[in-house]
Amino acid sequence: xxxxxxxxxxxxxxxxxxxxxxxxxxxxxxxxxxxxxxxxxxxxxxxxxxxxxxxxxxxxxxxxxxxxxxxxxxxxxxxxxxxxxxxxxxxxxxxxxxxxxxxxxxxxxxxxxxxxxxxxxxxxxxxxxxxxxxxxxxxxxxxxxxxxxxxxxxxxxxxxxxxxxxxxxxxxxxxxxxxxxxxxxxxxxxxxxxxxxxxxxxxxxxxxxxxxxxxxxxxxxxxxxxxxxxxxxxxxxxxxxxxxxxxxxxxxxxxxxxxxxxxxxxxxxxxxxxxxxxxxxxxxxxxxxxxxxxxxxxxxxxxxxxxxxxxxxxxxxxxxxxxxxxxxxxxxxxxxxxxxxxxxxxxxxxxxxxxxxxxxxxxxxxxxxxxxxxxxxxxxxxxxxxxxxxxxxxxxxxxxxxxxxxxxxxxxxxxxxxxxxxxxxxxxxxxxxxxxxxxxxxxxxxxxxxxxxxxxxxxxxxxxxxxxxxxxxxxxxxxxxxxxx
Amino acid sequence: xxxxxxxxxxxxxxxxxxxxxxxxxxxxxxxxxxxxxxxxxxxxxxxxxxxxxxxxxxxxxxxxxxxxxxxxxxxxxxxxxxxxxxxxxxxxxxxxxxxxxxxxxxxxxxxxxxxxxxxxxxxxxxxxxxxxxxxxxxxxxxxxxxxxxxxxxxxxxxxxxxxxxxxxxxxxxxxxxxxxxxxxxxxxxxxxxxxxxxxxxxxxxxxxxxxxxxxxxxxxxxxxxxxxxxxxxxxxxxxxxxxxxxxxxxxxxxxxxxxxxxxxxxxxxxxxxxxxxxxxxxxxxxxxxxxxxxxxxxxxxxxxxxxxxxxxxxxxxxxxxxxxxxxxxxxxxxxxxxxxxxxxxxxxxxxxxxxxxxxxxxxxxxxxxxxxxxxxxxxxxxxxxxxxxxxxxxxxxxxxxxxxxxxxxxxxxxxxxxxxxxxxxxxxxxxxxxxxxxxxxxxxxxxxxxxxxxxx
Numbered sequence: 046x047x048x049x050x051x052x053x054x055x056x057x058x059x060x061x062x063x064x065x066x067x068x069x070x071x072x073x074x075x076x077x078x079x080x081x082x083x084x085x086x087x088x089x090x091x092x093x094x095x096x097x098x099x100x101x102x103x104x105x106x107x108x109x110x111x112x113x114x115x116x117x118x119x120x121x122x123x124x125x126x127x128x129x130x131x132x133x134x135x136x137x138x139x140x141x142x143x144x145x146x147x148x149x150x151x152x153x154x155x156x157x158x159x160x161x162x163x164x165x166x167x168x169x170x171x172x173x174x175x176x177x178x179x180x181x182x183x184x185x186x187x188x189x190x191x192x193x194x195x196x197x198x199x200x201x202x203x204x205x206x207x208x209x210x211x212x213x214x215x216x217x218x219x220x221x222x223x224x225x226x227x228x229x230x231x232x233x234x235x236x237x238x239x240x241x242x243x244x245x246x247x248x249x250x251x252x253x254x255x256x257x258x259x260x261x262x263x264x265x266x267x268x269x270x271x272x273x274x275x276x277x278x279x280x281x282x283x284x285x286x287x288x289x290x291x292x293x294x295x296x297x298x299x300x301x302x303x304x305x306x307x308x309x310x311x312x313x314x315x316x317x318x319x320x321x322x323x324x325x326x327x328x329x330x331x332x333x334x335x336x337x338x339x340x341x342x343x344x345x346x347x348x349x350x351x352x353x354x355x356x357x358x359x360x361x362x363x364x365x366x367x368x369x370x371x372x373x374x375x376x377x378x379x380x381x382x383x384x385x386x387x388x389x390x391x392x393x394x395x396x397x398x399x400x401x402x403x404x405x406x407x408x409x410x411x412x413x414x415x416x417x418x419x420x421x422x423x424x425x426x427x428x429x430x431x432x433x434x435x436x437x438x439x440x441x442x443x444x445x446x447x448x449x450x451x452x453x454x455x456x457x458x459x460x461x462x463x464x465x466x467x468x469x470x471x472x473x474x475x476x477x478x479x480x481x482x483x484x485x486x487x488x489x490x491x492x493x494x495x496x497x498x499x500x501x502x503x504x505x506x507x508x509x510x511x512x513x514x515x516x517x518x519x520x521x522x523x524x525x526x527x528x529x530x
Numbered sequence: 531x532x533x534x535x536x537x538x539x540x541x542x543x544x545x546x547x548x549x550x551x552x553x554x555x556x557x558x559x560x561x562x563x564x565x566x567x568x569x570x571x572x573x574x575x576x577x578x579x580x581x582x583x584x585x586x587x588x589x590x591x592x593x594x595x596x597x598x599x600x601x602x603x604x605x606x607x608x609x610x611x612x613x614x615x616x617x618x619x620x621x622x623x624x625x626x627x628x629x630x631x632x633x634x635x636x637x638x639x640x641x642x643x644x645x646x647x648x649x650x651x652x653x654x655x656x657x658x659x660x661x662x663x664x665x666x667x668x669x670x671x672x673x674x675x676x677x678x679x680x681x682x683x684x685x686x687x688x689x690x691x692x693x694x695x696x697x698x699x700x701x702x703x704x705x706x707x708x709x710x711x712x713x714x715x716x717x718x719x720x721x722x723x724x725x726x727x728x729x730x731x732x733x734x735x736x737x738x739x740x741x742x743x744x745x746x747x748x749x750x751x752x753x754x755x756x757x758x759x760x761x762x763x764x765x766x767x768x769x770x771x772x773x774x775x776x777x778x779x780x781x782x783x784x785x786x787x788x789x790x791x792x793x794x795x796x797x798x799x800x801x802x803x804x805x806x807x808x809x810x811x812x813x814x815x816x817x818x819x820x821x822x823x824x825x826x827x828x829x830x831x832x833x834x835x836x837x838x839x840x841x842x843x844x845x846x847x848x849x850x851x852x853x854x855x856x857x858x859x860x861x862x863x864x865x866x867x868x869x870x871x872x873x874x875x876x877x878x879x880x881x882x883x884x885x886x887x888x889x890x891x892x893x894x895x896x897x898x899x900x901x902x903x904x905x906x907x908x909x910x911x912x913x914x915x916x917x918x919x920x921x922x923x924x925x926x927x928x929x930x931x932x933x934x935x936x937x938x939x940x941x942x943x944x945x946x947x948x949x950x951x952x953x954x955x956x957x958x959x960x961x962x963x964x965x966x967x968x969x970x971x972x973x974x975x976x977x978x979x980x981x982x983x984x985x986x
Contacts, residue, residue: 069778083923088875101833105849180533
């Protein structure tokens with residue numbers, strides 16, 4: 046009897062011991078799992094945020110690198126030096142920009158904070174991947190190690206043409222390769238000489254009106270004017286894929302809706318126009334009419350997918366474009382928005398990206414400036430490759446827009462580009478930026494050859510007048526330069 | 531020459547510590563210490579190599595003789611610890627001692643690099659702690675009345691914490707230390723051990739509802755005193771240890787669930803009512819938005835971790851001193867920066883290896899009191915490691931606790947060493963239990979002539 050009790054007790058004890066064992070094991074696994082999570086997180090964070098962390102201005106480690114390595118050089122795609130550090134006889138370092146103003150905003154500067162490629166590639170420029178034996182030799186000689194060099198996608202010839210063409214005007218030009226996203230040229234005016242940055246810095250900061258340091262190509266926000274009709278047209282095609290070509294409108298030079306009136310440029314009456322004609326002639330009245338037919342909620346979604354009010358997939362400084370349309374947008378606002386006026390604001394970079402997507406069968410490639418990083422001996426340390434961002438529109442939509450844009454050059458506002466050995470396609474714009482109707486920014490955005498686009502240009506000239514008269518000739522010079530090569 | 535040594539040593543140091551870490555886990559393949567001795571020998575060799583290579587770099591970088599002398603003293607201490615322990619306690623567990631010495635030597639390396647003066651101070655505290663610690667296993671194993679001191683533990687612990695709250699000096703918003711005759715103590719460190727003893731003695735015999743309630747009230751007092759002292763890290767450690775120990779003692783998942791729910795509720799309330807909690811959470815979610823004040827420490831820590839890469843910048847090649855309180859709260863980030871992420875991950879794995887060994891000892895102990903102590907100390911240890919490393923890497927909000935055995939801080943290192951030696955004592959108890967059981971079974975077998983051989 047007592048033996049059985051004892052056994053039962055023994056049994057219970059064993060069972061409770063087993064339970065404790067199991068629970069301790071469970072707790073052990075729990076903690077080990079927590080630690081594994083933490084380890085993966087830490088490694089991942091450290092490896093993916095390395096550059097961002099080192100480039101942070103609060104991180105004093107930059108100074109370790111700059112004390113140890115000579116800042117690397119920046120090269121154009123053709124091998125020309127865009128920026129280099131020269132060491133004087135006293136050992137003092139000077140950052141030299143051989144092309145002075147030409148690449149001011151694109152290459153930027155490396156003192157007083159960093160800007161442009163000097164900021165973008167800072168991590169690579171201050172690092173040195175020289176061979177260990179060379180480092181030892183430098184140590185012996187009491188010299189710094191040579192920093193790594195950044196090779197950009199920029200083309201000196203195109204940059205020069207774009208720069209000269211803008212002349213004394215304020216404005217911006219951006220030239221890209223739609224199939225890859227390579228940025229071939231990027232000009233912003235007014236400009237400055239980065240060699241003089243230390244001398245002019247204080248004056249520039251003091252003058253609060255000055256926008257000299259601003260890269261208008263990526264950060265300047267402008268009303269898109271008629272170039273926005275590409276977006277309006279895209280939305281109309283999207284909503285009426287089968288019937289848009291049957292669209293007709295009788296233009297009398299103005300579109301009136303209650304108290305609001307939209308005028309065609311210089312009040313020109315375009316007469317009876319179809320969809321392609323409306324686009325080619327940039328007929329404001331017809332596009333205001335189209336705007337009224339659009340589903341505003343869907344239009345809002347299209348804008349979002351085209352990256353309005355959104356972050357752009359680039360790793361340099363830029364401004365977000367602004368335009369919100371939703372189901373509650375008023376009629377008066379929608380007719381303004383349809384022709385790119387009103388509160389709409391866009392950067393030349395963003396407009397170029399939309400144009401690139403049209404040129405590239407609807408697919409947007411991420412724009413980029415750095416082609417590769419090499420150590421001082423020329424071994425590649427890092428190669429940047431073209432990267433697809435997203436399909437912004439279907440191939441059919443892109444092809445339709447491409448056709449419309451070819452018509453602009455053939456018989457519309459862009460005829461100054463016709464009759465060339467290549468077929469160009471594009472859209473002009475004359476964006477009114479204040480109440481005086483004569484003041485307008487001249488826009489052109491387009492690509493060539495239209496059948497198989499190789500380059501895409503976007504031009505804005507502040508206060509010049511009509512896009513067809515002022516911006517299109519610049520595009521022509523850039524295309525000619527590119528295709529003559 | 532110098533550059534070759536500093537550059538190449540990075541890879542060798544990483545290799546040595548990686549191999550050491552590997553041995554830490556290979557040990558678990560064998561169930562008895564004798565068959566593990568090959569692993570232990572290799573560990574001792576690798577430990578020596580890591581320590582030696584690090585100090586070789588330090589000596590080359592600084593060119594100072596005192597580092598060399600300091601290294602020799604450290605080597606003597608570590609060597610003596612391993613040899614003496616083996617002589618005094620032949621039945622002791624060598625993995626725990628090896629890991630303890632490995633972590634200590636990493637601590638010496640990184641502290642020497644950060645501040646020679648502090649490293650020397652730490653060295654003396656460690657020396658004294660190890661000498662006193664050596665007798666602990668003996669007492670743990672002999673003093674049977676340790677089980678019956680429940681309410682004394684409770685009173686002593688609460689009193690020690692209470693005194694700090696009332697008389698303690700405030701450092702950076704927290705009241706955590708007081709000074710006696712020029713020596714500053716941080717009682718919450720020692721109380722961790724007392725707290726585990728209290729919970730174990732309160733719960734090992736019976737765990738009826740009333741007893742759990744009573745224990746909860748007392749544990750609650752501890753935690754509240756710590757919250758009032760603004761020592762949030764310690765409060766969290768005490769709380770987790772309490773929840774876990776009640777769960778293991780009772781085997782009741784409901785208590786675990788209630789504890790977690792209660793803890794989460796308390797955390798939400800703390801967030802609502804205390805601005806210093808809100809600031810910490812904000813600094814965790816987006817430290818870069820408040821980089822000038824609340825986020826400064828954590829962003830500097832992230833800069834350090836981000837700049838090292840897998841193999842580190844090399845000792846004296848980075849700037850870990852830009853992190854405020856680096857030698858106490860952010861020593862892990864300093865290790866990651868100069869010795870590399872790979873090395874830092876090995877440090878974490880060594881800590882996990884200690885923890886697994888503690889849990890292993892706990893599982894095998896027959897006596898529930900000792901079992902609970904091994905478990906409680908293990909959780910205390912590993913959770914503290916989790917808080918400090920997680921805080922420094924932005925995995926969890928920062929709480930400001932030390933990395934045991936590596937961080938600078940006398941109270942912290944003394945407490946951790948005592949914990950390790952207590953566990954050694956428990957291991958010896960377990961070994962004897964095992965031997966007794968085998969004997970008993972043999973006797974039973976001969977008495978009943980049981981033909982079935984039983985497994986242990």
